[in-house]
Amino acid sequence: MADTYVKCKYCGEKVRKSQAVIVKTTNNRNQYVCATCLDDYNKQNQDVQAYTKLTDYIQYIYMNIVHMDKNMIPWKRIAADIQTLEKKGYKRTGMLLTLKYAIEIEKIRWQDFYGVEKIIMSYYDIAKDYLLRTRALNKVGDTFEPDEEIVVHSKQHKNNTIQRFTINMEDLQEE
C-alpha cells in the first residue's frame, strides 16, 4: 500500500503519514506533526495555552474586580507589559500565579498599581515563597511531581467569586 503524505503543522514539510503524529482533530480532519517536531510543537502549544490563561485572568480582573467595561480593557498596554516581562525572563504561568496570588491572597487594590508589569515584578518572589511555604505546611512531601497541584484556600472576602484556586508548583520554577 502506498504511503500517503501529510503536512506537518509545525514545520510545514510534507511527511509520510506513517511517520507523523496526530496532534489535533477538527471536524473529523486530522492535523499532523512529524515525529521530530513533536516536542517543539508541544512546547509552543503550551505557551499559547499559558498566554490564553494569563489574558483570561487579566480580563477577569478588569471586568469583575476593577469593574471595567470589556472593550475598555487596555490590551495593547497589557500585551506590551507581558512582552517586557518575558524579555526579563518571567514565565507566563508564573505571571498568572503571581497575579492570582496578589489578587486573591494579598487582596491588593488593583488601582494602586500601574499595570500588570508592576504588580508581577513586585509580587513574583513573594508569591513563589508563599507557594513553597504552603506546600511545606500542607505536608505534601519533600519531592513533588511536576504536575502536582496544590489548592490554596482564600480565607477572607467570602463574597469574592473565586474562593480557591489551584496552583501547579512547576509553574513557579525558573526555567
Ligand SMILES: [Zn+2]
Ligand atoms: Zn515537522
